[in-house]
């Protein structure tokens with residue numbers, strides 16, 4: 001089958017995977033375009049590693065298809081593997097091998113032409129911050145440096161697609177930031193799919209996020225669009241009475257807000273520091289009640305100190321979409 005240079009980089013078509021009686025993936029479909037950097041999220045056991053193993057040709061799906069560059073991975077895993085750099089969940093590195101020897105060995109395995117090999121390895125070692133440890137045994141390196149070696153080995157054959165299974169797991173915050181910057185750099189040239197449990201990482205590196213739960217797709221969007229949709233136009237409103245006096249009566253103001261046209265519900269309200277009242281207000285459908293809210297506060301002698309759209313964090317979104325996992329349902 002011919003490799004294509006147009007069309008999506010990755011296509012998962014109705015992937016199913018059973019490990020004996022355990023259904024790890026059921027009918028999972030998504031596509032990734034060339035050049036995208038996509039975060040792959042899901043609770044423990046959701047099926048991220050399984051999906052990545054299928055995409056990289058290490059595991060066959062029970063049903064469905066994975067295509068990389070238009071080529072069916074199960075039919076031609078040699079062709080597709082050449083285009084993929086893979087950092088597995090626990091990277092198999094040879095502890096008693098020197099970093100440079102290991103990278104040369106990987107280059108040999110992946111048939112990198114000798115003419116470009118040393119130059120390529122030098123560039124990758126430089127980008128991955130490995131120059132000063134090239135002569136050290138991998139087994140002597142800290143976890144962060146071992147992870148860099150893992151990333152470097154994934155880049156040796158100059159793949160178009162890089163699949164990283166929890167590239168920052170177990171690293172300290174400084175190392176996380178360094179590896180994250182490295183992934184951002186890689187993302188400028190290559191298509192990247194990375195799984196992680198660190199949600200701020202997704203904001204920092206990914207333009208799109210795919211969330212799976214229990215082997216099924218539950219979200220596929222930009223982090224911003226997800227947050228907006230989850231928030232559903234929720235507004236935070238802070239009010240006070242005129243002048244310097246105590247806050248107006250909470251229940252009375254709640255009633256005033258609830259009566260504003262375009263507002264479905266006042267979801268929370270509390271007195272804040274004795275002088276001001278804070279509310280979370282849910283608009284009805286696609287209504288924008290902000291002008292009516294302003295008018296109502298003026299009409300009732302209230303001072304509107306603050307009014308803004310609430311953002312829902314990716315963390316909250318993740319928890320809402322995946323909280324059934326591992327417990328209540330089959």
Ligand SMILES: Nc1ncnc2c1ncn2[C@@H]1O[C@H](COP(=O)(O)OP(=O)(O)OP(=O)(O)O)[C@@H](O)[C@H]1O
Pocket residue numbers: 019022023024042043044045046047048049050051
């Ligand atoms: N080799 C295997 N044999 C049997 N079951 C397996 C095997 N590998 C994975 N599973 C099961 O398949 C499901 C998906 O596992 P997978 O490792 O893909 O999840 P994950 O999303 O990568 O989780 P984590 O966040 O913990 O890495 C789990 O229920 C897991 O127990």
Ligand SMILES: [Mg+2]
Pocket residue numbers: 048049050089165
């Ligand atoms: Mg995993």
